[in-house]
Amino acid sequence: MKRSIFLLALLLSSVLTQLWAKPPKFEWKQATANGYTYRYVANDPMQTRFYTLKNGLTVILSPNKKEPRIRTLIAVRAGSNTxxxxxxxxxxxxEHLLFKGTDKIGSLDWAKEKPLLDQIDALYEQYNKTTxxxxxxxxxxxIDKVSGEAAKFAIANEYDKTMKNMGSVGTNAHTSVEETVYEEDIPSNAIDRFLTLQAERFRKPIFRIFHTELEAVYEEKNRTLDEDxxxxxxxxxxxxxxxxxxxxQTTIGTIEHLKNPSLVEIRNYYNKYYVANNMAFIFAGDFNPDEVIxxxxxxxGFLPNKPVPEYKPVPEKPLLGETVKEVWGPSAESVRINFRMPGEWDVKSSVLLTLCDEILxxxxxxxxxxxxxxxQKIQGGGSSNYRFKDYSVEFLFGTPKQGQSLEEVKxxxxxxLDKLKKGEFEEWLIKAIVANYKLNAxxxxxxxxxxxxxxxxxxxxxxxxxxxxxxxxxxxxGLVSKQQVVDFxxxxxSAGYVVVYKRQGEDKSAQKVQKPTITPVAVNKDAQSPLFKEINQMPLSxxxxxxxxxxxxxxxxxxKGAEFxxxxxxDDEQYRLSMRFEMGxxxxxxxxxxxxxxxxxxxDKYTADQFSQELFKTATAYNFTPGQEFTTLTLSGLQEHLGAGLALVEELIRNCKADEQVWNNLKARLLKSRKDAKSNKNAIRAAVRTYAQYGAxxxxxxxxxxxxxxxxKAEDLVNLLKDLFNHKHQIIYYGPKTLAEIKPMLEKAHALPASFxxxxAKVNYAKITQDKPQVLFANYDMVQTEIDWIRNTEMYNPQLAPTLNVFNNYFGAGGFSCLVVQTLRESxxxxxxxxxxxxxxxxxxxxYTMQAYIQTQADKFKEAVEGMNELLNELPESEGFLTSAKTAIKNGIETDRTKGDDIVFSYLAAQLRGVDHDDRKHTYEKASSIAYNDLKAFHAANISxxxxxxxxxxxxxRLKMEDLKAYGEVKTMSLEELFGY
Known part of the structure; x- marks a missing residue:
């Protein structure tokens, strides 16, 4: 089931009049508990409670006891629209600056830091107005000089360290056109710590270490210039x-505005939009709502309530005819056709748009x-949408086959689209779409x-x-009629639309945010504010x-001889059935x-179209996924449809027909996709990294x-498929049926040979030894430069797991509170x-393989490489980072719950490592005793x-070849040797 962009797959909400009447079983009700009144909807499977506090703050709580964690979002109605x-x-x-702390957290000495920050504010205002x-x-x-002085009194990323210490994972935030949302995933025992920190965060945010954070935003902007x-x-x-x-107005802003920021304007914006009546606290997970509210x-309660200026756009004039736009870049060509639609306030349109999108x-x-x-009339295509409040956008997209023009794809x-408007689709499709949505829900x-x-x-x-x-x-x-869809x-x-042709070639409009001169600032990585200590001493159950x-x-x-x-x-009626073959x-x-x-x-029984339709009717999803050493066939859906779904898939695999016309068309598309991969920078980067690990x-x-x-020939592929079930495989079932019920059903439905x-024979690839420095260079038309360090080390040792986990969290894979990010980004x-x-x-x-990565501007290449090399060669000591790393690992293991068939796949993975037990236990028991000297010895032996x-x-x-040569013999990689064709 396809999901719409920007997390809006399940929108469609509002007053459903003119289409249907809301069933009485979903009526609003009101209740009071622990002195707080809330509203809820009868028979809501999410058991959601809606509170409005005295100051207007919205609190939305959805309990879910399946694991001892809570997803928390702090949502603000403020985005690039405003x-x-x-x-x-x-x-x-x-959004970036709300992670920098306050006068009480993130500061060594606020009295000394404040005058310097005030001076920086004034300098930026002067800078903003100077041409x-x-x-x-x-x-x-x-600015650079004063910022360096101010940083001496700052504690970089103390917010992140505090969250990490309480066991939060995925500390992040995002800004879009209508929203800024602050995201955390915390253990269920950390609610008090979390709320204390968040209350401080929004009490008096301080915009410190600004010019280095601004440079991070510059880098983020430059990244977008490389993304077709x-x-x-x-x-x-x-x-x-x-x-x-x-x-x-793009969310990240214009280059001109990025070059001329105003801290005064940012602070005014905060005071205007970050008010109680414009914010919501959302909890989903393991908690008691009566206590949390x-x-x-x-x-x-301190958050103010005051009028919020609403963005009131002038209504857009109808689009007329075809508007054509072109963009250029190195990746494969494509076309997108965009239609403006009513916004999410319009229920009838919202629901019907979803059905139209799914029918397409x-x-x-x-x-x-x-x-x-x-x-196989095009290389590939589909439809999707953006859902906003005022308007939505529905778009169709496609990529051309070899020799096909973008205009032909359009x-x-x-x-x-004409077929949709003429009603040239079956009525059952609407019912099947609803059934698939119900399963997804x-x-x-x-x-x-x-x-x-x-x-x-x-x-x-x-x-x-x-x-x-x-x-x-x-x-x-399910009550929507076909005629309603057609009328919509x-x-x-039928109005105007916008066609965007993505052409392959040089983007002559490409530019970048220029690199300013920045002196590295102090990050005081081991310093702790009194509030940091206070929060971290709050008791945890x-x-x-x-x-x-x-x-x-x-x-x-x-x-029948297959391991089951x-x-x-x-919990419910869902199933997953997997067959895992020992070949890839x-x-x-x-x-x-x-x-x-x-x-x-x-x-002989089904055409390809009929097979897809029959499977979709049963809301059955199936995936046939060849990996390097294993191939997995997986079906999922509702138990009542398992028999029908399995019968369909078995029929297809066992009785598929060789059709040379189908294969010839697919062959042409395969060759085109292989060609397109050579213009995809992510694919090229993956190819270079693999070359570095394994050789030519x-x-x-x-x-x-x-x-x-x-x-x-098509027959070569069909023979392989028809022979698939004659090879040894494991069968994994997760579902509501008992073993006694499901085993006979599968024995009957899944015929197996007397012997497999x-x-x-399998080709085995061994990682090579990097015995001398080398540079593998792949040329690509881009603004930034992406750099990976690769070194293969010793053979696998399960006893190394505790040290390895602590090291990774401490060194470079622990979010913002790790040495690599603190040094190379923050400082x-x-x-x-x-x-x-x-x-x-x-x-x-x-x-094992030691891997490092940095994405930077081309003119920072030498500084970036030297910066990473310093960390790879000399491990800095930080007791604070080490404590945070160990705490985060233990908290993560304590709240991790492996469920369902994931347990079986965990066991199968453990077998490959030669382990017969849950090896997280070893890390949990040993992590606390690991000291800096252990990490230093590990670093010296394997990395330094x-x-x-x-x-x-x-x-x-943009890059100078002599700069590359300073780090080893340079080999310029051809696409042929990287991709093998």
Missing amino acids: DPATNTGLAHYL DPDKRAEIYRE PRKILYASLSGVFPSHNYGQ KKIDQKF SNAQAGLIDLNLNKA NLLMAQ LRNLENNDDRANRLSDIFIRNKGQLWADEVAKLDAM AKKHF PIAPAWMDYQKDFQRDQI FYVQNK TWSNKLLPLAAQYLQLAST KNPFNHVLSDAEINAL KANP KALAYATQAYYAPPGKKDER NKAYTLCVLGSDK
């Missing part, structure tokens, strides 16, 4: 919204899925992230009072870790091609040549993204002053 036109990107700036380049440079030098999908997005929105801020009220493309049985993708997509109940995101979206779009309709909508969607499509897809017991947590049996693993689902691409290069052919195959012949280029693909065939402002970690292998007979292969992805127009 940025001042003279200071775009301001809401996003502010003379020489005077601006002089002012910036003074982002260019398509901006062109689409600017075309659809020539007046509205949706299209006229009282604690939130006590902590956040649902990844299985939509018009584009069947008529274009399965018919016309084919528009033809599917059931899955989302298990996930605190999905619960919290859905509730946050309801708040941001001022729809909290309409939660009853949101809860009722799945029942109500005729009305809203113990949470006992739950260890997996591979002897008790699942049952083992046999089904069984776990019962005691290292055994047979044809497997990935066979998997793709299977998506297009027919049998490696898992990445373990593929067929073009000539070998051209020589293949031997698997093809030296060299990157937006950087990390480093000592990666364990998946098998006992393989080696060793030879690394440096993988550099960047533009030869």
Whole structure:
């Protein structure tokens, strides 16, 4: 089931009049508990409570006791929509600065720090208003100087350290057009610590260490200049919204405004929008709502309530005819057709838009899925949407086959739209879409992230009072008629539209935010404010870790010689059935091609289209996924449809027909996708890294040549598929049936041979030794440069797990509170993204790999490499980071709950490592005793002053080859040797 962009897949909420009447069972009700009155919806499966505190603060609570964790979101109705036109990107700036602390947290001496910060504020205002380049440079030098002095009194990332110490994971935030949301995932015993810190955070935020954080935002902006999908997005929105801020103000802001920030304007923005009546606290997880609401009220009663200026756009004029935009970049060509739609305030439109979108493309049985993708008339395509309050955007997208023009793809997509408007689809499709949505909603109940995101979206779009309709909508969607869908499509897809052609070639408009001169600032990594100590001393009720017991947590049996693993689902009627084959691409290069052919195959009983439709009717999802050493076939859905779904998939695999026309068309598309991969910077980076790990012949280029693909016949793939079940495989079932019930059913439905065939011989790839420094350079037209360090080390040792986990968390994989991020981003402002970690292998007979990464501007290449090399060669000592790392690891293990068939897959992975038990226990028991000297010895033995292969992805127009040569012999990689074809 496809999800809409920006976490808005399950919107569709509001008053459902004109379409249906809300069932009485979903009525609003009111209750009082522990002195607080709340509203709730009867029969809400999320048991959501809506509170409004005296100061207007919205609190939304959704209990879920499945694991001892809580997803928390603090949502603010403030995004790029409400940025001042003279200071775009301001809401996003502010998001970054809300992690910098207050006068009580993040400061060594506020009395000494404040005058320096005031001076920096004044300098930025002067800088903002100055146009003379020489005077601006002089002012910036003074900003850099004073910032260095101020940083001596700052404690960088003390907020992040405090969250990490209480066991939070995923500390983050995001800003979009209508929202800024602050995200945490905390242990259920850390509520008091969390609320104390958040209350302080919003009491008096201080914008310290600003100029290095500003440089991180510069880097983030430069990243967007290298992302062709982002260019398509901006062109689409600017075309659809020539007046509205949706299209006229990007979230990250303009380069000109990024160069001229105003701390005064940022502070004014905070005071204007960060008020109680414009914010919501959202909890989803393991807590007592009667206790939590009282604690939130006590902590956040100080937030003011005052009028919030509302963005009131001038209504957009109707789009007329076709508006064409073009964007350029190195990645593959594509086309997007954008239609402006009513916003989320319009219920009837919102619901009907969802149905139109799914009828067009649902990844299985939509018009584009069947008529274009399965018919192989284009390289690939689909539909999706952006959902906003004032307007929405529905878009169709596609990529061309070899020799096909973007205009031809556009016309084919528009033809599917015509079919929608003419009602050329079956009535049952609407019912099947609703059934799939219901299953997806059931899955989302298990996930605190999905619960919290859905509730946050309801708040941001001022729809909290309409939660009853949101809860009722799945029942109500089934009442929509085909004619209503057709009428909506005729009305809203017949006006003008915006076509964005993504052309392949040089982007001559590309520019970048220039690098200012920044002197590294002090980060005082081991300093602690009194409030930090106070919060970390607040008592925590113990949470006992739950260890997996591979002897008790699942049952083992046999089904006609196949190993069978069984776990019962005691919560609902969902099932997952997996078949895991002990062969993958290292055994047979044809497997990935066979998997793709299977998506297009027919049998005597079903055409390819009929198969997709029948499977979609049963809300069954299936995936056939060849990996390097294992191939997995997985079905999932509701238990009542398991028999029908399995019968369909078995019919397809066992009886698929060889069709040379289908294969020839697929062959052409495969060759085109391989060509397109060579223009994808993420694919190129992955290829270079794999080359560095394994050498010239490696898992990445373990593929067929073009000539070998051209020589293949459809029969070669069909024979492989028909023979699949004759090879040894394991069967894993997670579902509501008892073992006694499900085993006979599977024995009957899944025919197996008297004995299994031997698997093809497997190619094994061994990691190479980096015995001398080397640079692998891949040329790519981009603004930034991406650099990876690769070094393979010793063989796998399970006893190393505690040290390795603590080291990674301490050194470079512990979020903002680790040495690499603190040094390279926070102190030296060299990157937006950087990390480093000592990666364990998946098998006992393989080696570890030390990996490091930084994405930076090309003109910072030398500084970035030297900065990372310093950390790789000399491990700084930080007792605070070490304590945080150990605490985070223990808290994470205490609240981790492995459930369902994940337990079985954990056991199978452990077997490959030669382990027969839950090896998290070893880390949990030993982590606390690991000292800095242990990490230093580990670092010296495996990382420090060793030879690394440096993988550099960047533009030869921006990088100097002599700079690369300083770090080893340079080998410029060709795409052919990287990709193997």
